[in-house]
Amino acid sequence: MGAFSVVISQASQKPIYLQIEEQVISLIVSGSLSEGEELPSIRNLARDLRISVITTKRAYDDLEASGFVTTVAGKGTYVSVRNREFFREQKLRQIEGRLEEAVGEAQAIGMSLEEMIASLTLLYGGRTDGHGSEG
Numbered sequence: 001m002g003a004f005s006v007v008i009s010q011a012s013q014k015p016i017y018l019q020i021e022e023q024v025i026s027l028i029v030s031g032s033l034s035e036g037e038e039l040p041s042i043r044n045l046a047r048d049l050r051i052s053v054i055t056t057k058r059a060y061d062d063l064e065a066s067g068f069v070t071t072v073a074g075k076g077t078y079v080s081v082r083n084r085e086f087f088r089e090q091k092l093r094q095i096e097g098r099l100e101e102a103v104g105e106a107q108a109i110g111m112s113l114e115e116m117i118a119s120l121t122l123l124y125g126g127r128t129d130g131h132g133s134e135g
Contacts, residue, residue: 004033004040008049016051020059028068028079029088039069039077 006023008016027033039060040048046056060077063069068087070080106116 006045006049008051016049017055017059017062020045020049020056021062024059024063025066025068025087029091033079035079037079039079041076 004027006020008019012019014022024033024039033039039045042053042056042060046053049056060069060071064071064077067080069077071077103116
């Protein structure tokens with residue numbers, strides 16, 4: 001369970017349960033949490049984050065309803081990756097839609113493909129190996 005790390009921001013506009021859900025999904029989709037890996041118990045996570053057990057339970061319930069985790073009564077909550085590829089595909093479609101918009105705007109002002117690629121490379125962190133910025 002070394003890869004499990006959730007940080008709650010009290011300053012965020014997002015509800016705490018949603019912050020937990022999004023971070024757990026991110027850990028699953030990125031591969032930091034593997035299929036079958038056990039998540040901290042609801043009580044332990046609530047204690048560690050100094051939040052209500054009810055809030056933690058809501059996050060876990062939502063994650064289970066979405067198919068990202070499976071709870072085994074008396075045993076614990078485990079990563080279930082059956083929705084991992086579906087979720088990734090949804091995100092890819094959203095990204096493609098935003099890129100399509102950006103390309104349309106770039107073409108409207110006469111931006112070349114080379115300029116677009118250079119901008120995207122800079123925004124991505126300057127790396128071309130697909131892993132974002134270093135550091």
